[in-house]
Amino acid sequence: MTPGPRPHVVIVGAGFGGINATRELMDGPFEITLIDRDNYHGFWPLLYQVATSGLGPEDIAHPVRGMFGNRANVHVRLGTVSGVDLDRRLVHIEDEADVSYDSLILAAGSSTSDFGIPGVDDYAFPLKTLPDAVRLRNHVLTCFERADACPELVDGGLLTFVLAGGGPTGVELAGALSELIGENLARDFPHLDVTKASVILVEMLDHLLGGFAPSSQAHALRTLQAKGVDVRLNTAISALDVDHVTFKDGSRIQTMTTVWTAGIRANPLADQLDVPKGKGGAIEVTRELTLPGHPEVFVIGDISASTDHHGKPLPQVAQVAIQGARHAARTIRRRIAGRPTKPFKYHSHGMMATIGRRAAVAEIPGGLKLRGTLGWLSWLGVHLVFLVGFRNRVVVMVNWAWNYLSRDRASRVILRDDSSTPSGQHRA
Numbered sequence: 001m002t003p004g005p006r007p008h009v010v011i012v013g014a015g016f017g018g019i020n021a022t023r024e025l026m027d028g029p030f031e032i033t034l035i036d037r038d039n040y041h042g043f044w045p046l047l048y049q050v051a052t053s054g055l056g057p058e059d060i061a062h063p064v065r066g067m068f069g070n071r072a073n074v075h076v077r078l079g080t081v082s083g084v085d086l087d088r089r090l091v092h093i094e095d096e097a098d099v100s101y102d103s104l105i106l107a108a109g110s111s112t113s114d115f116g117i118p119g120v121d122d123y124a125f126p127l128k129t130l131p132d133a134v135r136l137r138n139h140v141l142t143c144f145e146r147a148d149a150c151p152e153l154v155d156g157g158l159l160t161f162v163l164a165g166g167g168p169t170g171v172e173l174a175g176a177l178s179e180l181i182g183e184n185l186a187r188d189f190p191h192l193d194v195t196k197a198s199v200i201l202v203e204m205l206d207h208l209l210g211g212f213a214p215s216s217q218a219h220a221l222r223t224l225q226a227k228g229v230d231v232r233l234n235t236a237i238s239a240l241d242v243d244h245v246t247f248k249d250g251s252r253i254q255t256m257t258t259v260w261t262a263g264i265r266a267n268p269l270a271d272q273l274d275v276p277k278g279k280g281g282a283i284e285v286t287r288e289l290t291l292p293g294h295p296e297v298f299v300i301g302d303i304s305a306s307t308d309h310h311g312k313p314l315p316q317v318a319q320v321a322i323q324g325a326r327h328a329a330r331t332i333r334r335r336i337a338g339r340p341t342k343p344f345k346y347h348s349h350g351m352m353a354t355i356g357r358r359a360a361v362a363e364i365p366g367g368l369k370l371r372g373t374l375g376w377l378s379w380l381g382v383h384l385v386f387l388v389g390f391r392n393r394v395v396v397m398v399n400w401a402w403n404y405l406s407r408d409r410a411s412r413v414i415l416r417d418d419s420s421t422p423s424g425q426h427r428a
């Protein structure tokens with residue numbers, strides 16, 4: 001099915017890559033079909049705030065049709081892409097007719113990697129999607145409700161929260177969870193000894209925030225420790241079970257909650273394509289971000305094993321997806337206009353991670369490093385700018401202001417129709 005006589009660009013995924021590619025192409029002479037398995041664009045950098053009751057799920061999601069619904073040449077489709085026939089230029093969608101393309105932009109993102117560690121798939125909470133965040137929020141709040149009813153369960157690890165992975169997500173989650181417990185749940189549960197709750201951040205390397213400068217890593221470590229987070233560096237998890245974590249040295253921790261932020265791999269859609277793959281199953285691409293031998297197929301963002309102009313692998317972060325999307329869209333436009341195309345060149349905008357209230361590390365290109373309140377304010381500003389949708393920005397800003405002034409995380413809500421564990425059983 002091709003919507004019209006103009007070149008048809010199919011974009012798979014309405015994440016950071018997909019929406020930026022659509023924006024860049026929609027004023028051009030194209031028919032665009034944007035396909036996503038969800039009807040919203042999710043702002044994943046704030047997912048941990050949904051998991052820790054700081055924001056509601058709708059605050060960080062924006063309906064895709066709301067972004068492009070009034071554009072006659074943008075066709076938004078809800079559907080799960082199950083494969084691509086590269087020779088016949090067809091995209092397969094589960095339970096629906098195939099969609100043909102002249103150009104294809106694959107931007108389906110990533111999924112969690114369990115690194116082959118037994119029990120991760122069954123017992124760990126992933127944090128990649130909105131349902132993941134709501135499930136984790138339900139679970140944490142349910143653990144406190146159960147501990148309030150049966151305090152003897154606390155000794156069995158009911159209020160022990162293990163976070164696997166000391167990257168930005170693990171650090172941000174650790175800071176926010178310790179604040180949720182210390183500031184809100186301590187007030188909500190006056191009869192429970194909340195000091196028995198613990199947040200344990202486990203990292204196999206000897207530092208947090210890989211890729212950041214050593215001074216930022218040390219600052220993050222000190223700040224988390226000051227918040228009462230038990231940070232365990234040089235510690236590797238060897239197995240998970242329903243009520244405990246086992247470490248490589250044979251020691252164990254009783255816990256009902258392990259959040260897995262440690263591993264990332266390409267979206268499973270990559271496995272469906274018979275093309276060369278790199279680390280984590282990510283699809284290898286040319287310098288133009290196209291599939292080797294298929295210049296009409298662009299692969300961008302987390303699903304792509306893209307590199308900088310020195311051949312160094314690029315990280316799986318939003319800026320890489322956004323800039324890759326703009327590059328793919330501009331290349332398509334240049335080709336249509338008969339102009340020469342250019343190789344992809346990535347420009348780093350720096351890195352940042354928040355550690356909690358008035359605490360963050362931000363590294364700006366040129367060597368400037370911001371910490372504490374300044375780092376935190378710059379983190380807030382950048383996230384508000386990139387958050388899609390005026391309403392979302394206002395709601396998030398109001399929530400943050402409310403939280404800052406009152407120390408109240410308003411979304412402490414258990415949605416009972418959602419399961420409280422990754423495997424769908426109520427464990428807590």
Ligand SMILES: Cc1cc2nc3c(=O)[nH]c(=O)nc-3n(C[C@H](O)[C@H](O)[C@H](O)COP(=O)(O)OP(=O)(O)OC[C@H]3O[C@@H](n4cnc5c(N)ncnc54)[C@H](O)[C@@H]3O)c2cc1C
Binds near residue numbers: 035037302303318
């Ligand atoms: C918890 C978390 C925190 C993060 N924090 C930061 C941060 O602070 N800063 C930063 O730069 N980066 C951060 N990232 C990484 C950043 O979000 C990603 O690098 C970025 O989203 C990649 O963009 P993308 O377009 O490749 O994929 P995504 O934005 O993930 O979009 C992929 C889209 O594809 C859709 N999709 C997937 N499979 C299919 C299918 N089979 N059919 C149809 N649609 C499909 C998904 O629904 C999704 O909408 C974070 C990620 C997570 C999970």
